[in-house]
Structure formats: C-alpha cells, structure tokens
Amino acid sequence: MNRRDFLQTTLAAAMLPRGIAWATADRKIEKIGMQLYTVRDLMKRDFEGTLARVAAIGYQEVEFAGYFDHPPQTIRAALDRNGLAGISAHMEYASLGAPWPKVLEAAQVIGQSYIVCPWIEEEQRKEPDGWKRAAEAFNRAGEASLKAGIQFGYHNHDFEFHPEKSLGGKLPYDVLLAETDPHLVKMQMDLCWITEGGQDPLAYFDRYPGRFPMVHVKDMTKAHKMTEVGSGAIDWKRIFAQSEKAGIRHYFVEHDQPKDPFESLRISHDYLKKLRF
Numbered sequence: 001m002n003r004r005d006f007l008q009t010t011l012a013a014a015m016l017p018r019g020i021a022w023a024t025a026d027r028k029i030e031k032i033g034m035q036l037y038t039v040r041d042l043m044k045r046d047f048e049g050t051l052a053r054v055a056a057i058g059y060q061e062v063e064f065a066g067y068f069d070h071p072p073q074t075i076r077a078a079l080d081r082n083g084l085a086g087i088s089a090h091m092e093y094a095s096l097g098a099p100w101p102k103v104l105e106a107a108q109v110i111g112q113s114y115i116v117c118p119w120i121e122e123e124q125r126k127e128p129d130g131w132k133r134a135a136e137a138f139n140r141a142g143e144a145s146l147k148a149g150i151q152f153g154y155h156n157h158d159f160e161f162h163p164e165k166s167l168g169g170k171l172p173y174d175v176l177l178a179e180t181d182p183h184l185v186k187m188q189m190d191l192c193w194i195t196e197g198g199q200d201p202l203a204y205f206d207r208y209p210g211r212f213p214m215v216h217v218k219d220m221t222k223a224h225k226m227t228e229v230g231s232g233a234i235d236w237k238r239i240f241a242q243s244e245k246a247g248i249r250h251y252f253v254e255h256d257q258p259k260d261p262f263e264s265l266r267i268s269h270d271y272l273k274k275l276r277f
Helices: 003-014 018-023 036-045 047-057 072-081 100-110 122-126 130-147 172-179 191-196 201-207 236-240 261-274
Strands: 032-035 061-064 085-090 114-117 151-155 185-190 214-217 250-253
Touching: 032 036, 032 261, 036 047, 036 061, 036 261, 047 072, 047 261, 061 250, 072 085, 072 100, 085 100, 085 250, 100 114, 100 130, 114 130, 114 185, 122 130, 130 151, 130 172, 130 185, 172 185, 185 191, 191 201, 191 214, 201 236, 250 261
Parallel strands: 032 061, 032 250, 061 085, 085 114, 114 151, 151 185, 185 214, 214 250
Antiparallel strands: none
8 A cells, every 4th residue: 555545544534433433443342241140049159259260260340139148348358359340239129218328338338330220020010100100219219329429220121122001102111211310320231131122222322322331241042042142143243333322331241041150151251352343
C-alpha cells in the first residue's frame, strides 16, 4: 500500500460511524465473571474451596446467589485471598422491604457495586397491579441503593417477554423499563432467557442504550437445552459487538444445571477468552 492509499484508508476508517468502527475493532472481554448459582451445591459444602477453583479456572469476577450463612467480613476475606471481585449479588424480592438496609450494609462490606432482584413470584405477576407494584418497589430500592453507593438492577427470565392481559397485551419487561427510573434501576439482561422469550437483545440495546451494565452469558441449543457458552445457538459476536451501546461492563457466565459444574465453567471461560468481537 502506497502513502496515498494508506491516507485514504485511514480517513475512510475515521469517518465510519462510531458503532461500525467499534464493531470492527478486535475487542474482547477483559474480565470474565460467573454467577455462583452454577456451583450453588458446591458452595454449600465448601464455600472458599469452590471460590478457589472458580478463580483457578480464570474467572475474575463473581456474582453471589446466596451467602450460605457466611458473614460479609468472612466473604470479603475469602474473595481477597482468591483474587476475586464480588461485583454483585442476587437478592430475593422479599428483601426489598424491611431487610433492605442490612442487605446494603453487607454489600458494602463485601465490596459489591450491584444488587439484583432475580425473580418476581408468579402470584404477584398474576395480580392486576403486580407489575406496577414491582416497579414501585424497584424504584424505592434503587433510591436507597444509590445513597449507599450501590446500583440496583433486575434480572429477567423468559416470562417477562410474554404479553400480559393485565397490561393490555404489553410485555412486562417493557412495562418495567418504562415504569422504573433509568438512574435508579438498571437491567441485568439474561441473554439466554430473552432469546428463549423470542426477543432480540439488540432491539432493547437500541431502545434503551446504557441501561444494561451487566449480562448473564449462558447458551441454549436449537432444541432448547441449556449448554456451555459457544456450543449453542446464540450468536455472541453479534450481541457483544453492541456492548458499548448497551452499556455492558460485567459478563457473568451461568449454567443452571451443568453435569459437571467446573468443567462447564472451564469450557465457557475458554470460549469467551478467545472470543473477539
């Protein structure tokens, strides 16, 4: 390539829309995280030993799905010894009320930046005002969380993408996004469950840019069977190429029912470590 061609190519690249330039870059996930729900049974038997094996695979960040009666100081010490960052934790909907101040105190000790509600009970979802009440509870929890220096979020399954009669045929996920303050309530998008719900993550990234600082990374085969990341039907390059628009900062690998949890985590980690988008 001569000097003139080089300059023309450079100028053309500089004039590309930001999204295209970003998509063509050799990007990768800098810190791969995992949801400890994947190893929940092992955590019950050997809390720190399980964390050590997770770290040995190469994971750098973890999200808790229960503390198994360990005090926050003990959890923080175990994380520090194993070079792990406890970025987030899932807390049940019932904790958003009176227990919330203690939940926040524990999160501060552990060093968490996020607390996520992972589920709304089916009974409440069927009530006429169930989703509205959930949005109100999320806003209150989010306001208290921000005062404590922690971001509140909500994690989806697939039921949020089924039209609800009580919502006039709207999708519950759309209602939550519209009814919650975007500064108080972020979304932790489970990329497997939204796909199972028949929706495209990129459509939500376009409509609500920056609203998705965390994602759950788990794969599903065409036969609707959960599998290791990279061995299913989800196009990870297509999704992660839009990470900047979505606002994604943390990627948590998860498998709900792996045959061999650590082998499953290793396969997913190795795939993501090599992935470029």
